[in-house]
Amino acid sequence: MSSIIDTLKNEHDTLRALFARINATIDSQKETREDLLKQIEEALIPHSKWEETEFYPAFNKRATHDQQLLYATSMQEHRVIEKTVLPDIHAAGYDTRQFAGSTKVLSELVEHHAEEEETQLFPAIKQLFNATELAEMDHQYAKWKESSTASAMSAFAKLKTAAKAALHQPRSPG
Numbered sequence: 001m002s003s004i005i006d007t008l009k010n011e012h013d014t015l016r017a018l019f020a021r022i023n024a025t026i027d028s029q030k031e032t033r034e035d036l037l038k039q040i041e042e043a044l045i046p047h048s049k050w051e052e053t054e055f056y057p058a059f060n061k062r063a064t065h066d067q068q069l070l071y072a073t074s075m076q077e078h079r080v081i082e083k084t085v086l087p088d089i090h091a092a093g094y095d096t097r098q099f100a101g102s103t104k105v106l107s108e109l110v111e112h113h114a115e116e117e118e119t120q121l122f123p124a125i126k127q128l129f130n131a132t133e134l135a136e137m138d139h140q141y142a143k144w145k146e147s148s149t150a151s152a153m154s155a156f157a158k159l160k161t162a163a164k165a166a167l168h169q170p171r172s173p174g
Contacts, residue, residue: 004055004137005122011047012114015040019107023100030094037089037103041158044110046145048078049153054144055137059121062128070121077113082157083164085109090165 022036052075060071085106092098129137144150 001131001135002138003131003134004141005125005134007138007141008047008051008055009118009122011043012118014043015047015110015114018043019103019110022103023107025100027095027097027100033094033099033103037094040106041086044081045154045157046150048082049150049157050141050144052078053153054140058137059125059128063124067124070116070124074113074117074121077109077116081106081109081113082161086161087164087168090161091168 018036018040022033022040025033025036056071056074060068063071085102089099089102089106092102126134
């Protein structure tokens with residue numbers, strides 16, 4: 001029986017591999033960076049939007065008071081990525097150190113977030129949901145990713161990122 005935990009872990013592994021590739025690029029590899037960023041966003045945005053709208057709220061409803069801190073932390077980490085780091089990446093040219101630095105920060109944030117999910121949140125979820133419920137969540141997630149709702153949420157997230165990037169020119173410290 002499939003489990004949402006396995007699916008989300010697999011998506012984390014996909015993102016880790018993509019980040020390793022983008023972080024290994026050099027400034028002159030503009031097209032490669034652009035392509036890899038597109039792949040990262042295609043994997044990251046639906047994953048995070050589903051977690052925010054379905055997975056985390058389901059967890060939060062059953063979570064203990066202490067476990068609810070995991071929910072709040074996870075939501076805040078998503079917010080930082082969407083509202084700050086992704087716009088910074090899009091505001092930078094693909095051939096700049098700012099782009100490289102921003103993608104490095106994004107990879108570190110996503111890695112930290114995935115590690116927290118895998119070591120803290122997922123074990124808590126396994127205690128709160130049975131195998132049938134986890135399999136049903138996996139089915140719902142697969143169905144959701146193919147839906148117009150997922151497409152619209154992803155498109156809207158990308159539009160917000162682009163608008164914020166257009167209004168914001170990040171500067172490196174110093």
